[in-house]
Amino acid sequence: MASADDLSTVVWRHDEWARCYGVTNETVLAYFELSPFYDRDSKNExxxxxxxxxxxxxxxSIPGSRVEFVLQDAQExxxxxxxKQQRRQAAAKSADTLAAYYVLDGSIYQAPTLHAVISSRMDRSMYNMKVAFSKMQQDLDPLHQDVEDSAAEALQRQADIFRQKVLSAEEQEHVKRVDRIIMNVLSQLPRPNTASQREGYGQGQAAARQARWQRGIHERDRAAVARCKHCQAAS
Structure with a gap:
């Protein structure tokens, strides 16, 4: 919201006065005193x-902190x-600037503040950017449609590949289940002898046969001796 001192939209001029006295370095402040920008409670008054x-x-030399109007620059x-300035203390060398006004070919304007200038430039920049983006959007709409179609096709291909991967994973899980069943059945069967066990088993069988053969010889010898003794006793 603009303040009461904001007269940036006001343009003032007095053609009769300007024709009679002229606007120069010596008369411009007197000409300015007639405008609505002038403060009647100022030190100038x-x-x-x-x-x-x-x-x-x-x-x-005037005491107090009332505002002053001074000619800052001129191009006659x-x-x-x-x-428009104000001194914090009487007779102070420096003063704070409150506002600026310019007289251009007899017309008096209030200079905009820095905030107003930046805001105006930003508004103009935003408007230009909006127009540029709208134009760009119109130019890119056909390309955007093509990109959307390509993206849809790519998503469909990705979905197909994903489904294939899911089916392959299910098949692998089925194979793993079958392998576990087979291994469970095999674990319940007796394990086959190893080569060393088979070799030891063969050596044991040979030793047993040798022992049986020797026992057979001894038994035949004892039987023969017994028959001889029986024959001698009978004679």
């Missing part, structure tokens, strides 16, 4: 009532810059 010239020294006869 007090000097005017005393019929004293408006100079830097005379403004410093077309442009004059007037600064």
């Amino acid at each position: 007090e000097l005017r009532k005393w019929h004293r010239p408006i100079t830097e020294e005379n403004l410093k 006869p077309h442009l004059f810059v007037i600064r």
Whole structure:
């Protein structure tokens, strides 16, 4: 919301006064006093009532912290810059700038503040960017449709590959289940002898046969001896 001192939309001029007296470095402040930008409670007004010239020294000599209007810059006869300022202390060398005004070919304007300038530039930039993006969107709409179609096809291919991977994983799980069943059945069967066990088993069988053969010989010998003894006893 604009303040009461914001007169940036106001343009003021007085053609009759300008034709009679002219707008120069010496008369521009008097011309400015007629405009709505002038403050009747300023130090300039007090000097005017005393019929004293408006100079830097005379403004410093007035006590108080009322505002002042001074000519800051000029390019006669077309442009004059007037600064509205305020001193924190009487007779202070420096003053705070409150506003600026310029007189251009007899018309008086209030200079915009830095905030207003930046806001205006940003608004203009945002508008230009919006127009540019709208134009870009119109140019890219056909390409965007092609990209969407390509993306849909790519998603469909990815879905097909994913389904294939899922089926393959299910088949692998089925194979693993069959392998576990087979291994469970095999674990319940007796294990076959190893080569060393078979070799030991063969050696044991040979030793047993040798022992049986020797026992057979001994038994035949004992039987023969017994028959001889029986024959001798009978004779």
